[in-house]
Amino acid sequence: MxxxxxxxxxxxxxxxxxxxxxxxxxxxxxxxxxxxxxxxxxxxxxxxxxxxxxxxxxxxxxxxxxxxxxxxxxxxxxxxxxxxxxxxxxxxxxxxxxxxxxxxxxxxxxxxxxxxxxxxxxxxxxxxxxxxxxxxxxxxxxxxxxxxxxxxxxxxxxxxxxxxxxxxxxxxxxxxxxxxxxxxxxxxxxxxxxxxxxxxxxxxxxxxxxxxxxxxxxxxxxxxxxxxxxxxxxxxxxxxxxxxxxxxxxxGGKNPTIVTDSADVDEAVDIVGVGAFGVTGQACTATSRAIVHTDVYDEFVAGITEYAESLDIGPGLDDPGMGPHVNEGEFESTLDYVDIAKTEGATHEFGGDRVDEGDLSDGYFVTPAVFSDVTPDMRIFQEEVFGPVLAVTEVEDFDEAIEVANNTEYGLSASVVTDDLAEAHEFVDRSESGVVKVNEKTTGLELHVPFGGYKQSSxxxxxxxxxxxxxxxxxxxxxxxxx
CATH class of the missing domain: 3.40.605.10 (Aldehyde Dehydrogenase; Chain A, domain 1)
Structure with missing residues (x-):
């Protein structure tokens, strides 16, 4: 040794x-x-x-x-x-x-x-x-x-x-x-x-x-x-x-992506999917909430569920779509939050299952989870999970989307997917986050600009x-x- x-x-x-x-x-x-x-x-x-x-x-x-x-x-x-x-x-x-x-x-x-x-x-x-x-x-x-x-x-x-x-x-x-x-x-x-x-x-x-x-x-x-x-x-x-x-x-963070009625839904699915499930959701800037306009809500839920289902899971050395949790504590915490979301009444679309068969039986693997019909009073909406769990919330208009996005003690990173320039500027003005992005995932940072959050994120x-x-x-x- x-x-x-x-x-x-x-x-x-x-x-x-x-x-x-x-x-x-x-x-x-x-x-x-x-x-x-x-x-x-x-x-x-x-x-x-x-x-x-x-x-x-x-x-x-x-x-x-x-x-x-x-x-x-x-x-x-x-x-x-x-x-x-x-x-x-x-x-x-x-x-x-x-x-x-x-x-x-x-x-x-x-x-x-x-x-x-x-x-x-x-x-x-x-x-x-x-x-x-x-x-x-x-x-x-x-x-x-x-x-x-x-x-x-x-x-x-x-x-x-x-x-x-x-x-x-x-x-x-x-x-x-x-x-x-x-x-x-x-x-x-x-x-x-x-x-x-x-x-x-x-x-x-x-x-x-x-x-x-x-x-x-x-x-x-x-x-x-x-x-x-x-x-x-x-x-x-x-x-x-x-x-x-x-x-x-x-x-910490509880980072939202707003998807407006003008958004390209396929683009929004890709942006949210990478932000939510990249690096197994183990990033302080990971997308943990998707706040979606009612006109595109069903299409988005179907798309992001399909995205989660398509991800291959495996050892990092195989360069899969998603790797394991880092340790048992993080692994068990994600599984606990999946159970909490079910208990609180969110609709379980996919994932959140322990993967313990074959070559993955000795690792901390969980399938990426999607929950829809999540309301702001649910823990899955408010608390940092630090795992591949996405909460999807339906809103009636852009003003409600901003209000719902800001309805958390955290304020690290936030994004919006929209083809409306006025909405983009309004989002930048009103988002209570230290990092705001337009038509981009909440993760990913340039090294030469300031990084930090608002509220309990910093x-x-x-x-x-x-x-x-x-x-x-x-x-x-x-x-x-x-x-």
Whole structure:
């Protein structure tokens, strides 16, 4: 049996002080242990924070283009290893190879993007009110950033937190999710090989209650960035801000797609189908509600049911239409919500069945589920499922569609399918979501524009990605120079 993979602290690969380990199994075949990892605790996290704190000042003093060069080389290393990273991601997290490949490419692109943004790192010059005086601003790193990332995008989300933090002169301590930590450790390996100084990048696999809590509570951590569930995100945010740390949390979603009476129904079916069932619905931006005008409702329900029935299900390594759930907890949660929807009176059109025969008997497979006649008071309408379950609701007109779409505590992503330009603009104006799309699925994000939600989908402090990420990981100093 291979040796357990170690954590990365202060430029070295080290075992957990406790000696504890955790197995990561293939969600498509739970009899296969993909990797075993050292499972760190509070002492390991403290060592990582101490290393980051000691190294950060020298990293901040390095010219920004030199930091960018290290990020650029990191991107090149990841690009060389794209195929093996893709397979690792699929085997640990379960998503189909094509989706995993796209995610790895996104991580590559993020490092290339922030490598170039490092050249622009600086400030602005402002006009002064008096003569022989200049006024300017400069951006400086916050310090040490604690990063807590989820399992569903195990290389893209660590990349979009790490790259802007490093580009702007911060040191980082990353706690990846234990269900799929391998890709995050591979990021650390690539950064190490690219020349990142010791202590600037640290990755500790461990629990939220030990490693995560250390990051939120340590006096040497200056900023905390979290992505995950709303329940945990609010706890992380409250703990981090108790001692005035800078903090952000991007959390859950219950994302709607409105289908208007002017929509091309076949197009709407494709948009909703990909958004609802892609990556097994395990995305915070997944389409979980379709809100459909009564004139096209029956046609849409028939179409989306046929779409769900047509999806092939299988191991991610076979690149099927839909892969497994990541673990038993997520698997059982989806099955529970299917039962809840039936009990509450939604019409069960298709799916939501456990697949436990043949080659799929040892995996966490569920057929994609479609429920129609869903009303806003149902849990299947209001609560995040995080699985391939679509709730379809009928509305009489566009105003009702907007009202129904906004009728949730979440506000992450929303879309509309329409051929009416006025409706498109009205939707953009009135949707209570941080990301709005017209004639596009709710999933899928550009890396150079801000990302974040409204309401319980975000702490609404800072956005991620693009220039917004640079804002989070920096603080502004205003300089008055009399001469």
């Amino acid at each position: 291979p040796e357990p993979k170690q954590n990365y602290v202060n430029g070295e690969w080290v075992a957990a002080e406790s000696g504890d380990t955790v197995d990561v199994t293939n969600p498509a075949d739970t009899t296969e242990v993909v990797n075993t990892y050292h499972y760190g605790g509070e002492s390991d996290a403290n060592a990582a924070v101490e290393a980051a704190s000691a190294a950060q000042g020298e990293w901040a003093d390095m010219p920004a283009p030199d930091r960018g060069a290290i990020l650029r080389e990191t991107g090149a290393i990841l690009e060389e290893r794209k195929e093996e990273l893709t397979e690792l991601l699929t085997r640990e997290e379960g998503k189909p190879l094509s989706s995993a490949s796209g995610e790895v490419q996104r991580a590559i692109d993020i490092f290339y993007y922030y490598a170039e943004k490092a050249y622009d790192f600086g400030g602005t010059v402002k006009g002064a009110s008096g003569g022989r005086t200049s006024v300017s601003t400069r951006k400086e790193p916050v310090g040490v950033a604690g990063l807590i990332t989820p399992w569903n995008y195990p290389i893209a989300i660590p990349a979009w937190k790490m790259a802007p933090a490093l580009a702007t002169g911060n040191a980082v301590v990353l706690k990846p999710a234990t269900q799929a930590p391998g890709p995050a450790l591979e990021l650390a390996k690539a950064l190490d090989e690219a020349g990142a100084p010791d202590g600037i990048v640290n990755v500790v696999v461990g629990s939220g209650s030990s490693v995560g809590t250390t990051l939120t509570d340590s006096d040497d951590v200056d900023a905390v960035s979290f992505t995950g569930s709303t329940q945990v995100g609010l706890q992380v945010y409250d703990a981090a801000t108790d001692d005035t740390k800078r903090a952000q949390a991007e959390m 702490t609404n402090t800072f956005r991620e990605q693009g220039d917004a990420a640079i804002d989070f990981f920096t603080q502004t100093k205003t300089v008055y120079m009399n001469h």
